[in-house]
Structures are given as C-alpha cells and as structure tokens.
Amino acid sequence: MSDADTIYKTDALIAEDIDAYLETHQHKSLLRFITCGSVDDGKSTLIGRLLYDSKMIFEDQLEALQADSKRVGTQGQEIDFALLVDGLAAEREQGITIDVAYRFFATEKRKFIVADCPGHEQYTRNMVTGASTADLAILLVDARKGIIVQTRRHAYLAHLIGVKNIVLAVNKMDLIGYDQDRYNAICEDFRAFVREAGIDENFTCIPISGLAGDNITSRSENTAWYHGATLMEYLETVELNNQQDQSKAFRMPVQWVNRPNLDFRGFSGLISTGSVKPGDAVRVLPSGKTSTVTRVVTLDGDLDEAVAGQSVTICFADEVDCSRGNVISVADNPPEVSDQFETTIVWMDDDPLHVGRSYWLKLGTQIVSATVQQPKYTVNVNTMEHLAAKTLELNAIGVAELATDKPIVFEPYTDSRALGGFILIDKITNRTVGAGMLHFSLRRAQNVHWQATDIGREEHANLKNQKPRVLWFTGLSGSGKSTIANEVEKRLNLMNRHTFLLDGDNVRHGLNKDLGFTEADRIENIRRVGEVAKLMTDAGLIVLTAFISPFRAERDMVRAMMPEGEFVEIFVDTPLEVAEERDVKGLYKKARSGALKNFTGIDSPYEAPFNPEIRVNTVEMTAADAAEHIIRLLMPLK
Amino acid sequence: MARILTHLERLEAESIHIMREVVAESERPVMLYSVGKDSAVMLHLARKAFYPSPPPFPLLHVDTTWKFQEMYKMRDQMAKESGMELLVYQNQDAKDRGINPFDHGPLHTDMWKTQGLKMALDQFGFDAAFGGARRDEEKSRAKERIFSFRTATHGWDPKNQRPELWNLYNARKTKGESIRIFPISNWTELDIWQYIHLNNIPIVPLYFSAKRPTFEYQGQLFMADDIERLERVMGKRPEITERSIRFRTLGCFPLTGAVESDAKTLPEVIQEMLLTTTSERQGRVIDKDGGDASMEKKKQEGYF
Numbered sequence: 001m002s003d004a005d006t007i008y009k010t011d012a013l014i015a016e017d018i019d020a021y022l023e024t025h026q027h028k029s030l031l032r033f034i035t036c037g038s039v040d041d042g043k044s045t046l047i048g049r050l051l052y053d054s055k056m057i058f059e060d061q062l063e064a065l066q067a068d069s070k071r072v073g074t075q076g077q078e079i080d081f082a083l084l085v086d087g088l089a090a091e092r093e094q095g096i097t098i099d100v101a102y103r104f105f106a107t108e109k110r111k112f113i114v115a116d117c118p119g120h121e122q123y124t125r126n127m128v129t130g131a132s133t134a135d136l137a138i139l140l141v142d143a144r145k146g147i148i149v150q151t152r153r154h155a156y157l158a159h160l161i162g163v164k165n166i167v168l169a170v171n172k173m174d175l176i177g178y179d180q181d182r183y184n185a186i187c188e189d190f191r192a193f194v195r196e197a198g199i200d201e202n203f204t205c206i207p208i209s210g211l212a213g214d215n216i217t218s219r220s221e222n223t224a225w226y227h228g229a230t231l232m233e234y235l236e237t238v239e240l241n242n243q244q245d246q247s248k249a250f251r252m253p254v255q256w257v258n259r260p261n262l263d264f265r266g267f268s269g270l271i272s273t274g275s276v277k278p279g280d281a282v283r284v285l286p287s288g289k290t291s292t293v294t295r296v297v298t299l300d301g302d303l304d305e306a307v308a309g310q311s312v313t314i315c316f317a318d319e320v321d322c323s324r325g326n327v328i329s330v331a332d333n334p335p336e337v338s339d340q341f342e343t344t345i346v347w348m349d350d351d352p353l354h355v356g357r358s359y360w361l362k363l364g365t366q367i368v369s370a371t372v373q374q375p376k377y378t379v380n381v382n383t384m385e386h387l388a389a390k391t392l393e394l395n396a397i398g399v400a401e402l403a404t405d406k407p408i409v410f411e412p413y414t415d416s417r418a419l420g421g422f423i424l425i426d427k428i429t430n431r432t433v434g435a436g437m438l439h440f441s442l443r444r445a446q447n448v449h450w451q452a453t454d455i456g457r458e459e460h461a462n463l464k465n466q467k468p469r470v471l472w473f474t475g476l477s478g479s480g481k482s483t484i485a486n487e488v489e490k491r492l493n494l495m496n497r498h499t500f501l502l503d504g505d506n507v508r509h510g511l512n513k514d515l516g517f518t519e520a521d522r523i524e525n526i527r528r529v530g531e532v533a534k535l536m537t538d539a540g541l542i543v544l545t546a547f548i549s550p551f552r553a554e555r556d557m558v559r560a561m562m563p564e565g566e567f568v569e570i571f572v573d574t575p576l577e578v579a580e581e582r583d584v585k586g587l588y589k590k591a592r593s594g595a596l597k598n599f600t601g602i603d604s605p606y607e608a609p610f611n612p613e614i615r616v617n618t619v620e621m622t623a624a625d626a627a628e629h630i631i632r633l634l635m636p637l638k
Numbered sequence: 639m640a641r642i643l644t645h646l647e648r649l650e651a652e653s654i655h656i657m658r659e660v661v662a663e664s665e666r667p668v669m670l671y672s673v674g675k676d677s678a679v680m681l682h683l684a685r686k687a688f689y690p691s692p693p694p695f696p697l698l699h700v701d702t703t704w705k706f707q708e709m710y711k712m713r714d715q716m717a718k719e720s721g722m723e724l725l726v727y728q729n730q731d732a733k734d735r736g737i738n739p740f741d742h743g744p745l746h747t748d749m750w751k752t753q754g755l756k757m758a759l760d761q762f763g764f765d766a767a768f769g770g771a772r773r774d775e776e777k778s779r780a781k782e783r784i785f786s787f788r789t790a791t792h793g794w795d796p797k798n799q800r801p802e803l804w805n806l807y808n809a810r811k812t813k814g815e816s817i818r819i820f821p822i823s824n825w826t827e828l829d830i831w832q833y834i835h836l837n838n839i840p841i842v843p844l845y846f847s848a849k850r851p852t853f854e855y856q857g858q859l860f861m862a863d864d865i866e867r868l869e870r871v872m873g874k875r876p877e878i879t880e881r882s883i884r885f886r887t888l889g890c891f892p893l894t895g896a897v898e899s900d901a902k903t904l905p906e907v908i909q910e911m912l913l914t915t916t917s918e919r920q921g922r923v924i925d926k927d928g929g930d931a932s933m934e935k936k937k938q939e940g941y942f
Contacts, residue, residue, distance in 0.1 A: 018909040026832060030645035101781040104774045104826045111645035113824055125801060132803040242648070246640040255658040260691040268687075270655040270805070299689040309643050311654035311687065324662055348801050362806050365662070421804045430810040432800040 024108055031240060034115040034130040034163070036154035037140030042171045046140065046210035047103055047116055048081025053217045053232070054105040081210070100130040109236040124157065124381060124395040125348045128435060131161040132421065135241045138167045138231075143176045143207075147189045152197070153381045155190075159199040160344065160397070162414060162437075165238050166203040169231060174209040178222040183207050197384055206231050241417075245308040250274030250282070250330040251411070251419060253364035257323055258313050266297055266313040267322055269365070272418030274330065276314065277305040281331035284322045285409040290331050291316040325366040327409040327419070335419055338441030339407045344399050345372065347392035349426070349433035355391060356520035359433065361404060363422035369405040370424065374520070376400060392434070401442060413437035460540030464498045466637050468537035470562060471544045471630070474555060474609065475572030476601050477587055478579035480618045480626070481546040484572060487627035489544055497637060500536055502529060504547040517598045523554055530558035537566060542637075550600045552607040570630060571612035576601050578619055646833055653680075653821040654687040655805060656784060657768065660819050661694055663809035664766035668725075670755070671697040671716075673709040674888045675841050676770035678716075679830050680822055682839050684768075685720055696723035698767070700758055702750035703728060704739060704890035706863050712842045727758035739892040740871045746890070756792045759816060766809070766817045774826045784823050790814035831908045845907060847884040847899040853877055858895040861885075868892070886911070 013021040037043040103114040115130030117123065131137060137158040141151055151168075158166055168190050176182050187205040194203060206215055207223050208231055214220035217232045229237070251273050258266040276282070280293045295315040296303040306312045314328060322328070329335055347353055353372060361370035375398035377386040392398045413420030424434035461468050471488065473481040485501055492499045508515070512528055515521040526549050533543045549555050559567040579601065580588040591599035598604045614633050616626040643651075660667050669684060671677050684693040697717055717724035732749040739746045759767060773779050783799050785807050800808050809817060822830075834841060844861075851862040853876035862868055862878050869875045883896040884907070901910040 014909055014912045018905045021912075022832065022835065022905060022908065025828075026644060026646065026836060028645045029642050030648040102773050102824065103780060104824070106645075106826070106828070111826075111829070129801045129803050133805075240642070242643060243640040255655070256662050256688075258688065258691055264690055266690075268658055270651055297690065299686040307641050307643070309648055309651055311651040311658075313689070360810065362808065365659075417804055421806065423803060423806050423808060425808050425810055430808070430812065432803075432808045435801070435803045 025106070028106060028109060028111050029240060030111050030113070031136065031235060031238070032113045032115065032134050033136040033138060033235070034117070034127070034134040034158075035138045035140065036117070036127060036158070037138075037150070037171075041140040041142050042210045043116070043140050045081045046138075046169070046171065046208075046216075047114060049210045049213060049216055050112075050114070050232075051103060051105045052081060053213070054107050100126055107232065107236060112235065123153075124346065124397065127154065127157050128161055128346050131158055131163050132417070132435070134161075134163050136165040136167065136235070136238055137163045138169050140169050140171050141186060141190075143170050143172045143179075143182065143186065146186045147193060149382050151190070152193055152384075155194065155199060156197060156379075156381055156384060159197075160437075162417060164202065164241070164244075167231070167234060168203055168205045170205060170207050171210055173207045173214055173223065174212045178207070178214075178220075180223075180225045183226075204228070204234060206234065242309045245273045245416075246275060248273035248308070248415070249333045250276050250280070250328075251335060251416065252276070252312075252314070252328045253366070253418065254322060254324055254326045254328060255365050264315075265319075266295075266315045267326075267328060268311070268313045269328070270311045270418075271306055271308045272364070273308050273416055275305055275307040276312075276330075278302075282314075282316070283329050283331045283334045284320055285327045285329055285334055286337045286407055287321060287326070288334070289320045289322075291318045291320045293317075325364075327364065335409050335411045335416075336441055337407045337409050339404045340442040341402050341404075341410070342399065342439045342442060343372075343402045343422075343436045344397065344439065345375075345392060345402075345424070345434050345436040347394055347396045347398070347434050349431055350394055351426070351429075351433065352394070353392040353398075353434065354520065356523045358405075358427065360425040360427055361402075361408075361422050362425065363408060363410060363438075364419055366408050368408055371403050372424075373401040373403075402436070402438075410438050410441070412439055414439075457538045457540065460538065462540075464540045466497050466540070466542060467566075468540050469542050469566050469568055469634075470533045470537060470558070471542065471568050471570055471634075472533075472549070472555065472558065473544065473546045473570045473572055474549045474612075476574055476576060476579045476606055477548055477599070478582045478584055479572040479574035480623055481548075481572045483623045484616065484618075484626045484630070485544045485546040487623050488630050491627055491631050492542060492637075495637070497542055498540065499542045499544060501544045501546070502533060502536075503545075507532075517604075519598075519604075522550070522598075526551075526554040526558065530554075530561055533558070534561050537562065548600050548606070550604065550606045552609065555609065568614065568634070569609055569612040570614045570616065571609045572618060572626075573608075573615055574618045646829065646836065649822075649825055649829060650683060650686070650833070652805070652824065653683045656807070656819065656821040657684055657687045657693075659807050660766050660768070660809065660817075661688075663807075664817065666762075666764050667695040667766040667768065668698045668759075668762065668764040669693070669695055669722075669768040670770070671699050671713065671724075672770065672888075673699070673705070673713045673716075673842060674770070675830055675834060675845065676772065676822060678839050678841050679825070679833055680768065680770045681716060681720060682833075682837060683821065692721040695768075696725050698725045698727065698758060698762070698764075700751060700754045701726050701728045702746070702754070702890050703733070704746075704750075704892060706842070706844055706861070706888065706891045708842050708844050709888060712840070716840070725758070725762065727754060727761070729754035729757060738871050739890055746893075759792070764816065765811070766819060768819050768821060770822055771820045772825050772827075772830075773823050782820065782823065784820050785809065786818040786820070787811065788816050788818060792816070827911065828908070831904070831911065835904050835908065842888060844885045844888060846903070847882050847901050847906075849880050850883050850896075851878045852881045852883055852896060853879070855892075859883065859898070860894070861891055861896050863891040 035043050035047060101116045103116055105112050117126035117130050139151055139154045170183055170186050207226050208215045214222055215230045219230055252269040252271045254267045254269050256268040258268050276293055278293050278295060282293055283290045293314055294317050296306045297313040355374045356371055358369045358371055361368050375389045375392060378389040378396050378398040380387055389398060411419040420438045422436050423432050426433050473485050475481050482503055489499050489501050507529060512525050515525050529545060533545055536543045583589060590596040591602040600606050614630055616629060699713055729750055737746055737749045783802050788794055852859055853862050881898055882900055884899045885894060885896055888894060899910055901907045
C-alpha cells in the first residue's frame with residue numbers, strides 16, 4: 001500500500017473549501033483523444049496510470065486492483081495499471097470485437113475522454129471510429145523497438161481522419177536507461193517519415209515511462225536532458241478542435257423544427273462552426289433563401305451569441321422554408337451544394353462495397369441515396385502505397401467517386417468534420433457499412449456550369465422537321481431488338497427522318513469497351529448509353545437503342561433524363577424458351593454450359609417493363625410487321 | 639475571440655444533439671425515468687433540447703413497487719412540472735407471484751425490471767428508449783455505444799452493434815427492432831453532480847443526509863422505508879436504529895445500501911463523494927450477483 005499512499009492523494013482543496021474546488025472544476029474544458037499502440041507498447045498501462053494519477057480510481061477499485069495485480073498481474077508485487085482498463089468480460093470470455101472503449105479522467109484544467117481501441121484485428125475500423133471525435137492522438141512507441149510499421153500506420157490513419165495534433169510518446173524509457181541519443185534518433189526517424197508521407201500535422205515527442213511514471217504528470221529527474229512539457233501538461237494546454245471551429249464561418253445543420261404553437265417557429269441544431277447572434281444575416285441551404293436571426297433560444301434564456309459546439313434553437317425574421325436536413329449558414333459565405341464528389345471511404349462491414357449499389361448516406365442531418373464508383377485506388381495502410389482495386393473489403397481505405405440522388409450541402413472534410421464526414425448505410429440490413437470524407441465536388445455539379453448556346457434543341461429539331469425521341473428497345477437476348485430496330489430505322493429513313501441506331505454490341509466495342517457484365521458494369525453501360533442518346537436528341541435526332549437493359553431501375557433512370565414524352569419504351573416481348581430456341585449467337589448454349597456468367601434470363605434476372613409505351617409480340621409478328629406496328633403508333637412524327 | 643466552452647457545456651450540447659436525432663429519426667420514443675440523479679439530469683437535458691416545446695415523448699417508469707416513498711413523490715412532481723405524460727408500468731406477473739427482494743434474490747430484478755421493461759416497451763409499442771446509463775459506471779459499460787440495437791425480442795447482440803463516427807448516428811431499423819439510447823454516456827459521476835449543482839436540478843432528498851430509521855442486513859445498512867411491509871416479507875421486524883444516513887445511488891429500498899453521512903447540502907455531498915473514494919455502484923447489490931461479468935450478462939438478457 002506504500003506506493004499507493006504516496007501517489008494517491010486527493011486534492012487538498014476538496015476538504016478545505018469545497019465551494020472553491022467546485023468553482024475551479026466548473027471551468028474545465030474538454031479534450032478528446034485517442035491512444036494508439038498495442039498492449040506490448042504499454043498502452044493500457046499508460047491509460048491506467050493517467051486514471052490513477054488524476055485520482056479517478058476509488059478505494060474499492062484500488063483494493064481490487066492491488067489484489068488482482070498480485071494474482072494475475074505482470075508486475076510482481078507492484079500495481080499493474082493495465083488491469084484497470086483491460087479485462088472486459090466480453091473480450092475475455094466471448095472473444096467478441098469491441099471497436100472502442102471510452103475512459104474518463106479529469107485534472108483541474110480539463111476533462112478528458114480517451115478513446116481506447118483494443119486489439120489488432122479490425123484496427124483500421126476501430127481507430128478511425130475513435131479518431132473521428134478526437135482532438136489529439138497519442139502514438140505509443142516502445143523505446144526499445146523505435147518506429148515500426150504500426151507507428152506509421154497509426155500516424156497515417158490519424159492524419160486521414162484529420163487529427164491535428166499527434167503526440168509521439170516514446171515509452172519504456174526506463175528500459176533503455178533513459179538514453180537521450182536513442183530517444184533523439186527515434187524522434188528523428190518519425191520526423192523523416194512524417195515529411196516523406198506528407199503528414200503536415202503538428203507532432204510532439206515526449207519521453208515517458210507509463211510504468212515508472214516518468215514525465216506523465218511531473219517532470220522526471222531521469223530525463224534531465226528533456227525540457228519539454230510532461231504528457232499531462234501537454235494534454236492540458238493543447239489547442240482544441242472546438243476553438244478552431246469557432247473561427248470558421250457559421251454553419252448549423254437543422255435537426256428539428258421547433259413549433260410548439262402558432263406563435264413560435266425555431267430551428268434546432270448543434271452549431272458545427274462559427275458563431276451566430278441576433279441580427280445576423282443568414283442563408284438556408286440548399287434553397288439559398290435568406291433571412292435575419294431574431295433570437296437564439298435556450299431554456300436558460302435567449303443568448304446574445306452562440307458558438308460552435310453549442311446546441312441551440314434559432315428564430316428568423318421571415319417565414320423562410322427550412323426543415324431537417326437543411327443547413328443554416330452565414331449569408332455571404334455559404335457552403336457548396338453538389339451531387340458528385342471525390343471521397344475517401346473506409347469500409348467497415350464484412351460485406352464488401354457493391355459498386356453502383358444504392359446506399360443511404362448520412363451527412364450532418366441529411367440522408368440521401370448514394371452510389372459509389374469503382375475505387376480509383378486503395379491505400380495500403382502499412383506502406384502508404386496505392387493499389388488498384390475493384391471494390392472495398394472490410395478495413396480497406398479507398399479513394400472513389402460518389403454520386404447522390406439529390407444535391408447535398410457540404411464542405412470539404414479538411415474544413416469541416418460536420419459537413420464533410422459521412423456514413424454509408426446498407427438499405428437492407430441497416431448496418432453502418434462505411435465511413436467517408438468528402439474532398440471536393442466533381443464536374444456537372446457545382447464547378448461545371450452549363451454553357452448557354454444560341455442554337456438549342458428546338459432549332460435543331462425544327463430544321464429536321466421532326467420531334468426528337470428515344471425509341472428504347474428492351475428485351476431478352478435473341479428477342480429480335482436489333483432486327484426490329486433496324487427495320488424501324490429503314491422506314492424512318494425512307495420518310496426523310498434523321499435517325500441514329502445505337503446498338504448494344506457496337507457500343508461495347510468503343511465507348512463502353514472498359515465495361516464487363518457484372519451488375520455494376522451493366523448499370524454503368526446503360527447510364528452512358530442514356531447520356532449519349534440524350535445528346536443526340538438535343539441534336540434533334542430520333543434515336544433508336546437496342547439493349548437488353550434488364551433492370552427497370554436503369555430504364556427509369558434514362559427516362560428521367562429526357563423531357564416528358566420523348567422516351568418511348570418498346571418491349572420486345574419474347575418468351576425465354578423462344579429466345580433460347582433461336583439462340584442466333586450461340587450465347588444461351590454457352591450460358592447453360594456455365595461458360596458465360598451473368599447471362600440475362602439464365603443466371604441474371606430480366607425485369608419486364610410494367611407499362612411500356614409500345615409492346616410487340618415476336619411470336620405472333622414478323623420483324624417487318626412489328627416495325628410497321630411501331631411506326632403507326634409513333635405517328636405523327638412532328 | 640474563441641470562447642472556450644466548459645466540459646459541462648460540451649457534454650450538455652452532445653446530449654441534446656443525441657436526443658434531437660432520436661426524436662427526428664424514430665417513430666415512438668420514450669424516456670425511461672428511474673427518479674435517480676442520472677434520470678434527473680437526463681430529464682433536465684430533454685427539457686432543454688426541445689424548449690419551448692415540452693419534450694415530445696412520455697416518461698416511462700418501470701416500477702418494482704419497492705422504491706422509496708420519496709422517489710414516488712419526486713417522480714409525480716417532476717412529471718407535472720415538465721408537462722410530460724408519465725407512464726408507470728408494473729409487471730402484473732411479478733405482482734401476482736409476490737416477487738420481492740428478500741425471497742427471490744436476482745429473480746426480483748429480472749422479473750420487475752428486465753421483464754417489466756420488455757413488457758412495457760412491447761405494450762406501448764416504443765421503438766426508441768432513452769436510458770441514463772453512463773460509461774464510467776462500470777467496466778463493461780465503457781465500450782457500450784450510445785445507440786444500442788435490440789432485436790424484436792429485446793436481445794442485445796454484442797457482435798452486431800454499429801460503429802459510431804463523428805456525431806452521426808444510424809437510427810435505421812426494421813419493424814419490431816428497437817433502440818436503447820444513452821444520451822449521457824460520456825458523463826462521469828462528478829459531471830452529474832456538478833451539473834445538478836450548477837442548474838439547481840431538484841433531486842430526491844434521500845441523497846442528502848438526515849436522521850432515518852435503519853436496519854442492518856447481511857453486513858449492509860438499509861433504510862426501513864416501509865416497516866410493516868418489511869416485517870411481512872422478512873418474517874420478523876428488523877431491529878430499527880435512527881442514524882444519519884444518505885444514499886449515493888437509489889434503487890429498491892431493500893437493495894440499496896445507505897452510507898452514514900453528515901452531508902446535508904449538495905457541495906457537502908460532492909465533497910464526501912470525492913473524499914470517501916469508494917465507487918458509486920458499491921452500494922448496489924445488483925452488480926455483484928453473478929460475479930465479474932454480471933452486468934454484461936444482464937444486458938444481454940435485456941436489462942438496461
């Protein structure tokens with residue numbers, strides 16, 4: 001007990017003047033940090049030591065700790081601090097994965113929330129989760145081993161999540177005899193790595209011993225050559241994310257519209273950046289409508305000013321439309337609105353990313369549908385190398401383009417965690433499958449504006465004396481789409497109409513030769529054909545397309561691109577047995593033998609249209625009959 | 639120019655943010671109200687979150703019929719003051735079978751609280767329930783997420799919880815599933831007391847020292863809140879002594895150990911808490927049945 005007696009002393013002020021003590025402790029700030037390193041690096045010992053030295057351990061816990069230390073500890077008769085934080089029943093007995101455990105301690109100046117990520121497996125996912133709310137990361141290094149692959153991985157991940165302050169805690173100094181040269185070499189090693197990897201965050205080196213207590217709360221005589229702050233001093237004084245957030249432009253995602261009665265209408269949210277006060281001109285995004293703040297309401301009375309990090313309710317001078325998912329911002333410097341982005345995504349689920357699949361995306365208080373493109377590359381977190389990849393597996397980090405089904409209000413992640421960080425949710429299982437960071441908006445959305453031209457689609461069409469249309473032929477392989485489309489085009493040509501036939505096979509030789517036959521590639525194939533067809537109708541043409549286009553969703557997507565009435569869906573209705581019997585290209589035979597995968601009708605579904613504009617039955621009609629039938633229904637052509 | 643927010647301001651803002659997210663994204667939320675100091679803080683935060691509207695959900699007290707009389711008084715008073723609907727649920731089965739803490743041990747907690755809670759949630763059809771648990775209370779709570787997902791049968795599957803990044807909570811669920819939400823996860827015992835002190839939040843007087851009738855039972859000190867009932871259940875009238883006592887945590891009166899104390903004001907209570915240095919849950923019998931992993935086990939069975 002002698003060791004505990006000397007260290008374990010409560011603040012004298014508590015006994016002498018509790019009111020003064022409370023007054024002091026009411027003005028503490030809050031720092032959140034993450035500790036990175038394995039048990040071997042002494043991580044649990046360090047956290048246990050911080051809890052212990054800041055008097056966050058009660059006597060009964062201490063007694064249990066002392067008993068446990070003697071029984072199962074690794075430190076002989078001494079206290080094993082690691083036992084304070086290790087040993088969750090679940091981990092111990094069920095072998096389950098725990099992403100992050102949170103610990104709390106406080107000093108006179110600050111309260112601390114420590115995100116502690118146990119285990120090696122799932123490490124990327126866990127560390128990213130813990131770091132997402134952290135102001136600072138402590139990277140623990142065993143002084144005997146120096147900078148290892150794991151240290152670099154931790155530094156990279158901390159950098160990726162935007163942790164601005166990194167502490168390189170060179171631990172177990174006692175085991176290298178407090179050797180200054182060795183310590184300097186380790187710091188220099190890390191400095192070189194940081195420079196090379198382009199990690200520009202601040203980092204601070206501190207020589208410590210979690211076990212012996214060197215430079216944790218008080219400066220150690222063993223390292224007289226070290227003149228920097230102790231770990232605790234540094235944690236107590238480092239700048240908080242919240243302070244930086246306050247200096248940025250005002251933004252508040254709206255969580256809830258507060259409407260207790262007809263006389264009150266307020267917008268509730270957590271201010272993510274900047275500050276707001278009555279009289280401020282504000283703008284509601286994405287609508288862009290402006291108003292003036294009249295009140296900042298709380299239960300404790302109206303505020304003269306509210307800052308980033310506070311949850312408030314704001315009232316406007318005008319009846320401006322504003323609801324959950326909107327962002328209230330300072331009027332003259334609003335955030336961007338876009339629907340296409342370059343992103344970095346960390347995959348968190350056993351089921352890998354399905355390129356082209358629609359996921360829920362939640363960013364701030366906005367929830368939209370989003371699809372992710374094939375990653376440009378993934379990052380090997382140990383070597384920082386870029387690798388080619390078709391998808392993202394559990395714990396993979398990849399850079400990929402992402403599109404949302406409607407524009408969202410955002411800021412680059414480096415400017416705002418609140419408006420740049422998002423999660424992806426599987427629509428069937430509802431699991432959180434990925435987390436990501438928006439970097440910038442891509443073409444088409446914000447940065448590429450439509451170029452206004454004097455000769456428009458109407459002029460093009462008038463000159464050709466026709467109404468532009470897309471005749472979209474859909475049906476099984478071998479149903480006769482291309483044959484019938486060809487017959488239709490011949491007839492239109494004879495009628496002096498300007499046409500173009502986009503054929504599935506032909507397009508795959510050029511424009512879409514990079515695409516295969518997976519579900520994602522088929523979706524992209526149709527999207528591109530739709531875009532090309534749209535350009536051609538803008539040029540005034542009657543476009544005929546002959547694609548299996550098996551999925552309703554994609555056909556509807558193309559329909560949605562066109563002006564009302566210009567998309568004519570023609571269902572070439574041929575039963576599977578008939579198409580397979582014809583097997584003009586021998587594809588069904590191949591598919592049945594297994595030589596051809598993902599073949600529509602065999603091992604990939606065909607979704608027949610519910611309400612096609614035109615339906616032709618190729619069992620009852622010849623190709624010529626079908627073409628005549630279609631032309632009749634298309635009349636008049638202008 | 640930056641105004642440094644205090645840790646209590648940050649914790650408050652976080653809890654309010656969580657409550658608003660739940661209200662916006664769930665169909666039928668409810669706040670579990672146990673009348674203790676954590677519930678008092680949670681209720682105060684709810685009033686702040688939605689002011690000037692009253693909190694848009696009812697309070698639910700899963701009652702065991704064995705709470706202290708002063709708790710029942712406080713419960714009714716707070717419901718009235720907040721303008722919220724108060725629902726009280728007592729497990730009829732437990733009532734019929736006369737389940738009590740003396741004869742039935744752990745079954746008492748299981749039937750009245752664990753089963754009672756499940757039955758209440760099912761009966762009212764709540765899909766989201768706020769609870770006042772904190773991560774610092776107990777080792778196994780440290781890893782608990784703020785949004786905890788339960789199957790249609792209220793099971794907690796530790797392998798199937800969702801990662802929580804930034805302040806983005808995924809509240810989506812399929813029909814029949816429900817969520818337990820812990821908005822004060824990141825508060826410590828000291829934070830709770832300081833916040834009560836700063837905001838003058840009313841708490842049950844039992845937290846403050848007073849002369850009260852007590853008896854000793856299995857080495858711990860208890861308050862004889864309803865002596866007639868105790869006598870019926872225990873089979874004999876316990877020996878009553880007047881002592882200056884108070885409670886660090888409140889539950890069923892026969893299950894909640896008292897401490898001898900002279901702390902009559904909030905600062906004195908905080909002072910005592912900081913000086914006595916025994917952890918808060920020591921007074922509760924519940925953590926001890928079933929050994930080391932008992933809380934973990936209770937949670938999987940559906941306990942909060």
